[in-house]
Amino acid sequence: MRVGRGEEKTGGRRKQALLADTLEAIIAAIFFDSGYVSARAFITRIFVEEFQNATPQTSIDYKTLLQETLQAKKLSAPTYHLLKTEGPPHERSFFVEAVWENGKVRGIGNSIKSAEMMAANQALKNINKAKPENVKNS
Numbered sequence: 001m002r003v004g005r006g007e008e009k010t011g012g013r014r015k016q017a018l019l020a021d022t023l024e025a026i027i028a029a030i031f032f033d034s035g036y037v038s039a040r041a042f043i044t045r046i047f048v049e050e051f052q053n054a055t056p057q058t059s060i061d062y063k064t065l066l067q068e069t070l071q072a073k074k075l076s077a078p079t080y081h082l083l084k085t086e087g088p089p090h091e092r093s094f095f096v097e098a099v100w101e102n103g104k105v106r107g108i109g110n111s112i113k114s115a116e117m118m119a120a121n122q123a124l125k126n127i128n129k130a131k132p133e134n135v136k137n138s
Contacts, residue, residue: 066123066124078120
């Protein structure tokens with residue numbers, strides 16, 4: 001990947017967005033040069049470990065699940081607020097707060113989206129802890 005001097009100095013070779021764009025360009029080049037089957041084989045080969053480790057839990061969209069959970073309780077959807085960011089541009093941490101009618105939690109991540117997901121996941125844990133247990137009298 002070619003980057004300019006300024007990008008090199010700010011850690012451009014480690015930026016997730018640039019790396020993702022580069023991989024996308026490589027896949028497109030393989031597709032256009034050799035077709036779908038070759039591109040699919042390349043993707044399968046480089047992501048074999050990720051495909052093997054994929055589980056429903058790692059694929060969960062906690063933000064959507066939180067919104068659905070709150071709506072089922074007749075509560076408003078949560079709102080997310082960026083509280084602060086820390087670190088240099090190539091290693092930034094984002095701090096987000098999720099707020100809903102009966103609570104609020106915080107999340108941290110290397111992107112705003114991942115911080116929101118972490119906050120939503122924590123909110124779901126808090127909501128599920130607060131559920132009264134269904135005890136049946138026999």
